[in-house]
Amino acid sequence: MSYHGRSRNRDRCGSGVNLTLDTSCTDRRAFRTDLPTGTNVDDVAKGLAQATGADRVASVPGVISLRIGRDEVVLVARTGRVQIRVDAEIVRHERRLRAESLFVFLLQAVRAADVNNR
Amino acid sequence: MTDPLPSSEVAAGINGLRAYLVITMPDCLPYSAWTRAGSDISVEDSAGYFGDLVRANRQGLKSVGAWSADMQVTIEASDTLVVLRELNDHFVCCAMYDRNTALGLLRLQLKSLVDRIMAGLPQLDVEERPRAVRVIEFLERYAPDPHAVLLRVSTRTGIPLASLRDPLVLNPDQVRSLEETAARILGLEHINV
Amino acid sequence: MSRFSQFATLLEPYDLTFLAGTPYVYHCHHFNLFHDQTIDDAVGEKAGFELRARAARDAFVPLLQALFERLGATTAAEKVDIAQDLFASMGQGRLAIELGPDGTVRGRGAHLHYGFAWREKYGERVKRAFPADAVAAGLVAAVAELTAQSAGPWTASETQCVGMRAPACEISGKQGDSHGRRRVADQAAFERYLGESTGGLHEETISAIADGLQGFVRGASGDDRGLMQAFNVFVTQHFSSYYADTGFAAVKLVEAVSPAVAGSCEELLREAGHVCVFNTFGNILMSPEWEGMVGPLKGDAEEIVQGCAAIARGLGFGRWAIAEHEPGKRLVLRTQSNYEATSWLERYGKATHPRCYFMQGAAVAFMVLATRVDWAERPKLTQAYYDNLFRGKGLGFKMQSPRCLTMGDRETEIVVEAV
Structure with missing residues (x-):
């Protein structure tokens, strides 16, 4: 399957949240998803950190950056954009798989945040 | 440019065919091509890369004494079957099929495709383009940072950029220097064009 | 945040940055590889490596001297530790430096910025025939000079490089440099x-x-x-003198040798x-x-x-x-x-x-x-x-x-x- 075309690279993984290849100058290392409107990004970040043992690392104001091993998940508080950055040492053909494994944790954190907000 | 072959007729009725190209050798340029509607295949790129592959294959087989003029290469990619078939000294056919095409059927249909192409090919000696032109084309296809490769060659060889953009003006020493530099940039012992 | 960031200063209102008085900027691997490639195009790979290693060494020496003083490093082991840490904090890669009992100085690292990034960017396309990590060589030469018993500049060469498909980069120092050491713009x-x-x-x-x-x-x-x-x-915190001095030396050489x-x-x-x-x-x-x-x-x-x-x-x-x-x-x-x-x-x-x-x-x-x-x-x-x-x-x-x-x-x- 090719992941280059925008129309072809949208994978449905539940919760109405999709994982797509994001812009990146190095091949297939950055993936994007956008959290549903109204999602509490802080709660999602906390849930994700708890589930993965991620460390929160310094970033710019308004952005939460989590280091999971050598991968990184970056969440934008005001827009709900999430970027999953796969480490460069993961071979190219396994990068999407790695991103999807982190995406699963993210979805769980989104669902948990949703339940808590109800 | 008008296709010298009636490409739609050549491709008509061949099940699973996504595209065919007739590639000139050794220049690796498209001579005739047909692509199925909706296909996003770049004819020029495909001709360049698959032509180079055939050339490398020829050299490799010759080095082990196993080359023959009717050589054929089949590539089983994830969603495409690519068959490269030498037509004569000057032309190669590259046929691309849907991945699920049965190989037996493919062979039968390939024969039909090749026969139709051969019927339309000119019986003439193809004039080879100057070596400097081919070296520069090869470099622009394979060098890292292709956008800057002529500037790099100019800086390395001392040949002015204007001359590299008009390689027919290069003298034999400059062509030799160009070729050595191209090999060095590409990490090769020599350029096989 | 590294232990060195406390020594970073900003010259207002010019947006120029310095680490313990040494000017630095941030550049990514695309720029770094392209810049180094240009130097090698202009002067040749061997001379290019030497020129780049000297430029890195000449910036590392005053920076390390300032850091050793500010951090109170007096022993060779302390100095090596600071140098390795500094290099890694700059995003240049983790380089293990070893001072041998016989006066030899070696460095080894599997993730040096240049070789690693080159392999990532170009490795599938081109076979590299010469080493890439002149900046690491510059560090090894600087550490050798600042820990050696006898005075005078060192040089260093890279004998194995990840960019050339070696499992790790290896760098070896050598005492003496007929070019001497040049002062960089501070x-x-x-x-x-x-x-x-x-x-x-x-x-x-x-x-x-x-x-x-x-x-x-x-x-x-x-x-x-x-x-x-x-x-x-891949980002590096890098010496602005490295880019400027090597770039200008390259263009000056071409102007002298092949003005056309x-x-x-x-x-x-x-x-x-x-x-x-x-x-x-x-x-x-x-x-x-x-x-x-x-x-x-x-x-x-x-x-x-x-x-x-x-x-x-x-x-x-x-x-x-x-x-x-x-x-x-x-x-x-x-x-x-x-x-x-x-x-x-x-x-x-x-x-x-x-x-x-x-x-x-x-x-x-x-x-x-x-x-x-x-x-x-x-x-x-x-x-x-x-x-x-x-x-x-x-x-x-x-x-x-x-x-x-x-x-x-x-x-x-x-x-x-x-x-």
């Missing part, structure tokens, strides 16, 4: 050549973004491998500016960090040019100010100090023609990004897209520099106009 030198900072259009917006970026990059540091990944590129093609070498140094802006600036503009700090990118020309000016400042290139901007037609950038000019003036005196090559190339790339990129489409910053924008039928812009700090003018002015 903070005092920068202060000698400062013009009066005048600022430009949209100062408030640009300064606010630049401040945020400066804070962010200052907090960034290499990971356990000594690699710094940010904005989808000096223009090609100069053009490559400008092209490095395109490479940097396209890859680093482009990735920053589309990053979630930018979205969080500035807001989602709308992609209009004003926003892109202002954003680019802020990024240049944030990375320590100097206070690049927008003097004029007519979207799609004309851009005038000015600065009263940058690293290229200071290094040139220190080494060669006043130039006869404008020599701020990097800034010249970058200014053109600002206009290309502002007018020819459809940001709403979220383009992927691939090599093919780069070629589409910067190669082939022409950029669509011409550039001239009517004033240049390297010529002794009070500022560098670069005018980019549509053709």
Whole structure:
């Protein structure tokens, strides 16, 4: 399957949240998803950190950056954009798989945040 | 440019065919091509890369004494079957099929495709383009940072950029220097064009 | 944040950054590899490696001396520890340095920035035949000099390189260097050549973004491998003297040996500016960090040019100010100090023609990004897209520099106009 075309690279993984290849100058290392409107990004970040043992690392104001091993998940508080950055040492053909494994944790954190907000 | 072959007729009725190209050798340029509607295949790129592959294959087989003029290469990619078939000294056919095409059927249909192409090919000696032109084309296809490769060659060889953009003006020493530099940039012992 | 960031200073209002008095900037691997490649194109791979290693060594020596003093390092082991840590914190890679009992000095690392990034970017395309890690060699030579019993500069060579498909890079030091060690432009030198900072259009917006970026990059540091990944590129904190001194030495050599093609070498140094802006600036503009700090990118020309000016400042290139901007037609950038000019003036005196090559190339790339990129489409910053924008039928812009700090003018002015 090719992941280059925008129309072809949208994978449905539940919760109405999709994982797509994001812009990146190095091949297939950055993936994007956008959290549903109204999602509490802080709660999602906390849930994700708890589930993965991620460390929160310094970033710019308004952005939460989590280091999971050598991968990184970056969440934008005001827009709900999430970027999953796969480490460069993961071979190219396994990068999407790695991103999807982190995406699963993210979805769980989104669902948990949703339940808590109800 | 008008296709010298009636490409739609050549491709008509061949099940699973996504595209065919007739590639000139050794220049690796498209001579005739047909692509199925909706296909996003770049004819020029495909001709360049698959032509180079055939050339490398020829050299490799010759080095082990196993080359023959009717050589054929089949590539089983994830969603495409690519068959490269030498037509004569000057032309190669590259046929691309849907991945699920049965190989037996493919062979039968390939024969039909090749026969139709051969019927339309000119019986003439193809004039080879100057070596400097081919070296520069090869470099622009394979060098890292292709956008800057002529500037790099100019800086390395001392040949002015204007001359590299008009390689027919290069003298034999400059062509030799160009070729050595191209090999060095590409990490090769020599350029096989 | 590393233990060295406490020694980082910002020279206001010029947006120039120094670590314990040594000037530094941030550049990504695309720029770094392209720059080094240009040096090797100009002087040859062997001489290029030596030139680059010397430039790195000549910057590491005064920086390490200052850090040893400030951190109270007196033993060889303490000095080696600081040098290794510094290198990794700069995103240059983790290099294990070993001082042998027989006076030998060696370095080893599997993730040195240059070799590692080269393999990542080009490894599937080209077979590399010569080593890449001159900056690591410069560090090994500097450590050798600062820990050796006898005085005098060292050199170092890379005997194995990850870029050449070795499992790890290996570097070996050698005492003596007939070229000697040269003084690099330090903070005092920068202060000698400062013009009066005048600022430009949209100062408030640009300064606010630049401040945020400066804070962010200052907090960034290499990971356990000594690699710094940010904005989808490998970033290094690097000596501005390394880029300027090697670039100018290369172009001067070509001017002396093959004057007919000096223009090609100069053009490559400008092209490095395109490479940097396209890859680093482009990735920053589309990053979630930018979205969080500035807001989602709308992609209009004003926003892109202002954003680019802020990024240049944030990375320590100097206070690049927008003097004029007519979207799609004309851009005038000015600065009263940058690293290229200071290094040139220190080494060669006043130039006869404008020599701020990097800034010249970058200014053109600002206009290309502002007018020819459809940001709403979220383009992927691939090599093919780069070629589409910067190669082939022409950029669509011409550039001239009517004033240049390297010529002794009070500022560098670069005018980019549509053709």
